Amino acid sequence: xxxxxxxxxxxxxxxxxxxxxxxxxxxxxxxxxxxxxxxxxxxxxxxxxxxxxxxxxxxxxxxxxxxxxxxxxxxxxxxxxxxxxxxxxxxxxxxxxxxxxxxxxxxxxxxxxxxxxxxxxxxxxxxxxxxxxxxxxxxxxxxxxxxxxxxxxxxxxxxxxxxxxxxxxxxxxxxxxxxxxxxxxxxxxxxxxxxxxxxxxxxxxxxxxxxxxxxxxxxxxxxxxxxxxxxxxxxxxxxxxxxxxxxxxxxxxxxxxxxxxxxxxxxxxxxxxxxxxxxxxxxxxxxxxxxxxxxxxxxxx
Ligand SMILES: [Zn+2]
Numbered sequence: 001x002x003x004x005x006x007x008x009x010x011x012x013x014x015x016x017x018x019x020x021x022x023x024x025x026x027x028x029x030x031x032x033x034x035x036x037x038x039x040x041x042x043x044x045x046x047x048x049x050x051x052x053x054x055x056x057x058x059x060x061x062x063x064x065x066x067x068x069x070x071x072x073x074x075x076x077x078x079x080x081x082x083x084x085x086x087x088x089x090x091x092x093x094x095x096x097x098x099x100x101x102x103x104x105x106x107x108x109x110x111x112x113x114x115x116x117x118x119x120x121x122x123x124x125x126x127x128x129x130x131x132x133x134x135x136x137x138x139x140x141x142x143x144x145x146x147x148x149x150x151x152x153x154x155x156x157x158x159x160x161x162x163x164x165x166x167x168x169x170x171x172x173x174x175x176x177x178x179x180x181x182x183x184x185x186x187x188x189x190x191x192x193x194x195x196x197x198x199x200x201x202x203x204x205x206x207x208x209x210x211x212x213x214x215x216x217x218x219x220x221x222x223x224x225x226x227x228x229x230x231x232x233x234x235x236x237x238x239x240x241x242x243x244x245x246x247x248x249x250x251x252x253x254x255x256x257x258x259x260x261x262x263x264x265x266x267x268x269x270x271x272x273x274x275x276x277x278x279x280x281x282x283x284x285x286x287x288x289x290x291x292x293x294x295x296x297x298x299x300x301x
Contacts (some may be wrong), residue, residue: 001025001026001027001149001151001203001205001225001226001300001301002024002025002044002071002273002298002299002300002301003022003023003024003025003205003226003228003265003295003298003299003301004022004023004024004025004048004297004298005267005293005294005295005296005297005298005299006021006023006038006039006042006043006046006048006295006296007019007020007021007024007038007039007042007197007295008020008267008268008293008294008295009062009064009125009267009268009269009271009295010156010210010230010232010246010268010269010270010271011064011270011271012090012271013036013038013039013154014066014271016071017271017293017295018034018036018038018039018042018066018295019038019063019065019066019067019068020034020036020059020064020209020267020268021033021034021035021039021042021068022034022207022228023043023048023053024048024149024205026117026130026131026149026151027151028049028130029039029052029054029055029128029130029131029132030049030050030052030053030054031053031054031055031056031057031133031149031178032050032053032056032057032176033053033056033057033207034057034058034059034065034066034071034209035056035058035065035066035067035069035145036063036065036067036068037064037067037068037071038065038068038177039068039069039071039072040068040071040072040075041059042295044058045296046060046296047262050290051076051081051083052085052268053077053085054083054085054086054087055085055086055087055088055126055128055133056069056086056087056089057088057089057133057147057207057266058087058089058090058093058280059060059089059144059146059147059209059210060089060090060142060143060144060145060210061089061090061092061093061096061141061142061143062141062142062210063124063125064111064202065209066089066093067214069087069097070096070097070100071111071117071183071289073085073097073101073108074101074106076108077106077107077108077258078112078203079107079139080109081108081110081111083107083110084111084112084113085108085110085112085113085128086108086113086115087112087113087114087115088117088125088126088133089114089115089116090116090117090118090142090143090144090145091116091117091118091143092116093114093182094114094116094118097114097174098285099113101229102173108180109152113263117135117143117145119198120135121136121138121174122134122135122137122148122220123135123138123172127156129148129152130151131147131149131150132150132152133147133148133149133150134147134148134220135147135148136148136149136206136207136208136217136219136220136221137217138208138210138211139211139212139214139216139245140210140212140245140246141244141288143212143247144148144185144211144266146206146207146208146209146211147206147207147223148204148205148206148207148220148224149205149206149207150203150204150211151200151202151203151204151285152202153181153199153202154202155177155178155198155199156177156179156192156193156196156197156198157177157196157198158173158176158177158195158197158199159195160173160198161285162194162195163176163190163195164196166184166188166190166195167181167184167186168183168184168185168187168195169183169184171227175256176192176195176196176222177196179192179260186277193251203222203225203233203301204223204224204225204226205226205227205228206220206221206224206226206227206228206261207228207301208221208227208228208229208230208255209228209229209230209267209268209270210230210232210246211230211245211247212241212242212245212246212247212252213233213241213244213247213251213255214255214276215255215258217255217259218255218258218259221255221259221261222259222260222261223260223261223262224261225257225301226259226261226262226263226264226265226301227256227259227261227263227264227265228266228267228298229247229252229255229256229264229265229266229268230246230247230252230267230268231247231248231249231251231266231267231269231279231283232244232246232248232268232269232270233246233248233249233250233269233270234248234250234273234278234279234282235248235249235250235282237270237272243255245286246268247279249266249280249282249283250282250283250286252264252266252283253282253283253284253285253286253287253290254286254287256283256286256287256290257286263289263290263291263299264283264287264290264291264299265278265290265291265295265299266280266283266290266291266292267292267293276292276294277292279292280292
């Protein structure tokens with residue numbers, strides 16, 4: 001998996017601070033997570049082949065997480081897109097987008113499928129060939145979900161040297177890759193695991209923005225390889241975090257520690273802070289493997 005941060009700031013867009021949007025590449029598939037204002041410019045700036053996006057996941061209907069969506073849909077239309085597009089987001093997202101298109105007498109040549117969400121329990125919302133996506137219900141001022149992306153197990157890898165040593169004919173290699181036991185030229189049955197390597201373990205990524213401190217998510221995101229957790233405020237502004245239903249960097253780190261994740265990525269910084277190093281310093285007092293999201297930064301997961 002490869003994560004590209006297109007924007008990781010809260011509230012108003014500024015020339016050097018873009019609202020939330022991320023591209024996740026999962027085994028050749030591109031998905032867009034949130035779509036703040038200006039996302040399509042960021043997609044171009046970081047040279048993302050965005051015609052390949054087939055699924056868009058919107059956490060909630062605050063402007064800094066979805067005001068870029070109608071512009072992006074319009075651009076896809078102008079570029080002649082014909083591939084289906086699936087949009088997952090809170091109930092109401094379909095009405096919001098279709099109203100704007102309708103008022104401009106606009107339309108799309110491609111099919112737009114809306115998958116509207118209103119459950120407060122985690123649910124699997126996509127079962128693709130190589131990955132699945134589940135909602136992570138969060139606690140914010142409006143109905144909000146995070147998303148959990150999980151790779152499916154990869155096929156075992158062919159060990160060519162072992163297969164040759166055991167006198168397995170090349171014509172059986174495809175069968176071996178599909179997991180079958182085969183027979184060698186002497187009629188011996190060769191077990192699949194003797195001629196294959198274990199595949200890399202499947203990776204997982206949890207996106208959690210926006211939310212107040214909400215430990216109920218810990219079990220669901222347990223041991224993910226990477227967790228993006230919002231940290232709108234520093235500990236000094238804890239009261240403000242409670243009031244606005246956001247998290248502090250320390251609270252994000254507590255969640256990361258309780259869930260025993262591989263890596264914590266912080267973002268959704270309030271515009272009141274000029275420097276973000278304190279976010280990392282505060283979180284690292286609790287959870288060492290913490291990194292800061294920055295616009296344009298990529299993370300290998
Ligand atoms: Zn919000």
